[in-house]
Amino acid sequence: MFVEGDLWKEQRRFALHQFRNLGFGKRSHEAVVHDETRALLQEIRKAEGSITLWEMLGVSNLIILWAVMGGKRLERSDDRLWDLVVRLNSVFRAGDISGGLVQSFPFIRHFLPKDHRFNVVNDGFRLVNDYIKEAIDEHRKELDPNDPRDFIDLYLIEMDKQKDSRDTTFEEVQLLASCSDIFAAGTETGSATVSFAILLMTLYPEVMAKVQKELDEVVGRSRLPSIEDRSKLPYTEATLNEVFRFRGAAPVTVPHKAMKDAILQGSRIPAETMVIVNLYSVMMDLEYWSDPHTFRPERFLNPDGTLRKDERLIPFGKGRRACLGESLARMTSFILFTSLAQHFNFTLDPSVPVPNTEGKSGFTLGPPEFKVFTKERL
Numbered sequence: 442m443f444v445e446g447d448l449w450k451e452q453r454r455f456a457l458h459q460f461r462n463l464g465f466g467k468r469s470h471e472a473v474v475h476d477e478t479r480a481l482l483q484e485i486r487k488a489e490g491s492i493t494l495w496e497m498l499g500v501s502n503l504i505i506l507w508a509v510m511g512g513k514r515l516e517r518s519d520d521r522l523w524d525l526v527v528r529l530n531s532v533f534r535a536g537d538i539s540g541g542l543v544q545s546f547p548f549i550r551h552f553l554p555k556d557h558r559f560n561v562v563n564d565g566f567r568l569v570n571d572y573i574k575e576a577i578d579e580h581r582k583e584l585d586p587n588d589p590r591d592f593i594d595l596y597l598i599e600m601d602k603q604k605d606s607r608d609t610t611f612e613e614v615q616l617l618a619s620c621s622d623i624f625a626a627g628t629e630t631g632s633a634t635v636s637f638a639i640l641l642m643t644l645y646p647e648v649m650a651k652v653q654k655e656l657d658e659v660v661g662r663s664r665l666p667s668i669e670d671r672s673k674l675p676y677t678e679a680t681l682n683e684v685f686r687f688r689g690a691a692p693v694t695v696p697h698k699a700m701k702d703a704i705l706q707g708s709r710i711p712a713e714t715m716v717i718v719n720l721y722s723v724m725m726d727l728e729y730w731s732d733p734h735t736f737r738p739e740r741f742l743n744p745d746g747t748l749r750k751d752e753r754l755i756p757f758g759k760g761r762r763a764c765l766g767e768s769l770a771r772m773t774s775f776i777l778f779t780s781l782a783q784h785f786n787f788t789l790d791p792s793v794p795v796p797n798t799e800g801k802s803g804f805t806l807g808p809p810e811f812k813v814f815t816k817e818r819l
């Protein structure tokens with residue numbers, strides 16, 4: 442994620458190609474998402490009192506990602522997963538996409554207290570990397586080059602193929618970085634999106650009622666929603682689009698670098714400058730949207746009720762460096778959100794007051810602290 446040039450190009454091309462082959466974000470991957478969604482619904486049914494959604498959704502997203510990356514279906518009962526989700530959350534809340542002061546004056550890192558955000562981020566990523574490193578070692582032992590099971594196997598095979606090339610970028614350190622990027626980029630953003638969506642449904646019950654009515658009419662209750670239903674659910678799609686616009690999990694892009702001197706809308710950007718694109722400013726532009734601070738799914742509907750596309754809706758960025766996991770993220774958010782809406786009504790637990798829906802900053806935008814009571818729809 443934080444690399445450039447040929448290294449980035451080669452690694453991104455390989456990851457995209459292999460994810461496509463593994464069915465990432467496509468129908469063939471849907472069964473994994475459905476299994477995990479059923480497990481989540483069961484867990485919510487069994488929970489007593491109010492629940493903290495982001496943790497539960499974080500575990501779901503992590504299990505779904507790991508199924509493609511590491512092959513195995515991890516168990517929700519595994520305490521290590523919950524620990525990883527909580528640690529990733531602290532990393533994302535403590536992080537600063539620009540690198541903060543330490544980026545400009547690296548030597549100060551030696552004098553920072555243990556609980557400084559720089560150390561929280563490093564310790565969190567160390568935990569994630571240890572987890573992935575263990576999995577890579579296991580994959581190495583079990584590898585059958587004729588029968589790759591997942592992304593890690595495919596990468597190890599590519600490493601072996603290129604081991605005699607002096608220019609290879611396929612090395613274990615890079616495999617670890619790719620897995621860690623995907624793990625981190627996918628878990629927190631996915632859980633934030635659906636948590637925000639449910640929080641907004643508690644605050645806009647009239648929107649939730651319309652989503653549930655559409656789901657009842659098109660999908661019913663006897664099966665889970667599928668990506669094939671999306672085209673028949675324009676109001677639900679418009680609602681998710683509005684969640685992505687209103688509280689997109691990534692208000693700014695990852696850092697980019699100007700490769701050469703450039704002029705952008707009259708401003709000179711010298712080569713080598715770090716450039717971070719403010720997606721929030723596009724999706725919240727007062728002139729364009731007229732009422733950007735109002736949560737209003739109807740803005741994404743045509744007068745005849747069909748879904749309206751809008752080129753200013755860019756929650757996954759744009760161009761060659763746009764989000765690598767967009768198709769999976771869209772599919773996962775859609776299935777998790779619609780399945781929750783299909784099965785439960787949610788009300789906020791008043792013992793955890795939500796002052797506003799602005800969320801918490803960091804590497805990404807996280808939902809504010811909130812808990813919900815759930816009631817199965819009959």
Ligand code: HEM
Pocket residue numbers: 442443453622623624626627628630631634689690691693694695696720756757758759761762763764765766767769770771774
């Ligand atoms: C709702 C969930 C998600 C949102 C809103 C989101 C959004 C974004 C955004 C805005 C960027 C930066 C684009 C840019 O710099 O121009 C990005 C990059 C990235 N995302 Fe996502 N993302 C999500 C889920 C995922 C998932 C599930 C994965 C896992 C495969 C993932 C993997 C990545 C990677 C690897 C990059 C860096 C791409 C590169 O530098 O070439 N994201 N994402």
